[in-house]
Amino acid sequence: MKDFKIYIGIASALLLVYLIAQYNKPNPVNWTNTLYYNDKIPFGTFVLYNQLNDLFPDAGVIRTNQSAYSVFSDTTMMPGNYLIIANNLELNKEDYTAMVKYISAGNSVFISAFDWGGMVTDTLKLNLNNEFGKKSVGVNFSNPKLKRAENYVFDKHLTDQYFKKFDTTRATVIGENSLGHANFISYTFGKGKLFLFANPQVFTNYSLLKPQSADYAEKALSYLPEDAENVYWDQYQNHDIPTDESPMRVFFQHAALQWAYYLALASMLLFVVYEIKRRQRIIPIVEPLKNSTLEFVTVVGRVYYEQRDNANIAAKKILYFSDHLRTAFNLKSAGYNHEFISLLANKTGIDLLFAGELVRHINYLLPQKHITDHELIVLNQLIEKFYIQSGSHGK
Missing domain, CATH: 3.40.50 (Rossmann fold)
Incomplete structure (x- = not known):
């Protein structure tokens, strides 16, 4: 019993040290081009x-x-x-x-x-x-x-x-x-x-x-x-005016819609409470088929991660993204220039400002021979955001 208390004490001390280290860990640098007058990040003003x-x-x-x-x-x-x-x-x-x-x-x-x-x-x-x-x-x-x-x-x-x-x-x-x-x-x-x-x-x-x-x-x-x-x-041209972008803002701006929203929530809660009793037998769990493709992708990803060749990974992601633009939108990316930004926004339906940020980051990474983990992560986040905004998905 005494040894068990010692183990618990050591584990608690290690957990406390870990929590303190996590709390004091510096945040990653945010390289977003906000140009916002109150932003202290690199590209704020x-x-x-x-x-x-x-x-x-x-x-x-x-x-x-x-x-x-x-x-x-x-x-x-x-x-x-x-x-x-x-x-x-x-x-x-x-x-x-x-x-x-x-x-x-x-x-x-x-x-x-x-x-x-x-x-x-x-x-x-x-x-x-x-x-x-x-x-x-x-x-x-x-x-x-x-x-x-x-x-x-x-x-x-x-x-x-x-x-x-x-x-x-x-x-x-x-x-x-x-x-x-x-x-x-x-x-x-x-x-x-x-x-x-x-x-x-x-x-x-x-x-x-x-x-x-x-x-x-x-x-x-x-x-x-x-x-x-x-x-x-x-502040107006840079959209630095704080606005309520919640999808519920329309309901809360009008008293009638606000009460309708509350009544709908109350009715739904009553329905859930009434129907909480199970009506059918427990459905047996069927084990899904093993996805060998996922294991293959995991192995390939681990190989790239261990080599730490971020520039190679970034080049392949940009090549894959260019191929997606060509096949999904018939958009040739011979050169990521200013005209291409407008063409990308018009054909894919994404925001013009975001299109500019994506193209500028790609242009920044293309000539680089050494790319940091953060720069690679930002590239991946921008491409994933593009798939969401354009309503398309990578192959």
Whole structure:
């Protein structure tokens, strides 16, 4: 009995140590491109948002959560700099007209996004592309006072995107990459300016915590007037507005539907209680046939896992995914470029923002020779999410 108590004590102590270790284990890094002002993950914009008062010391920082038309048409809106850093930009005709009117009054608007659409691209004739397969694409400024002797170089392909086409008769190129493609342009409207920047990840926490990257971002934002009275941070375009996405929100917004929901639950509970008594004999358990295919897959998976060749696994998953796109959607993936993102979203019915995230992650992994477990897991999660959103399943 005494020995049994000793064993119980040792087991309890080991369990306690395990629970403490699990509780203090660091969480895996979240590499999602949120660009959310309150996110401290690598690709959030917490650092930039909290440094706005240092960049514009005399300005008040104000967040906006309405459409561009509602914001710019508000007669109480004060002069200043307006920042839009978002995954997806979509301004309609009314939004664009109101924004141009605001700029013409002597204000500045700075926009940086991955996917551009709506009146901005149509009116200014914008078309974006990526330097796919290129390594170490540097960027620099056109202004000799800001231009550095050596290009600014960012890892993780943060500066791959550029403006392939734009209205050269109206635009001024103020930044280019090392291949001579414009990534930073400006337009003049009346007394103000519109700045368009093709690389939003430059302003994320991951980038700004490095001295070189922070210097480049600071110079890019230096084109905005430093003595502005206000700095507006747009939440609407990046969908940073918390919303209730519960499927039951419609019921709880109306009293009649809410009571109907409660009555339905009560009726179902009464039915279950009434029918809880078994009406038929116990059905005997029939052992399912042994699935030898599953054992084979398990063995093959264990071999790959033991070799730890993540790059090989990722290449096969991407090849398998490309074959699925070709057979299920007749979608050829000769090149995962910007046009392919829109084509992928239109043909499969998935969200455009998610399509961009999936393609960018594939483009990031393709040239890599060494891939971490986390990067491989993210690839698998994105492909599985694609199957769910598109309503298709891998072969």
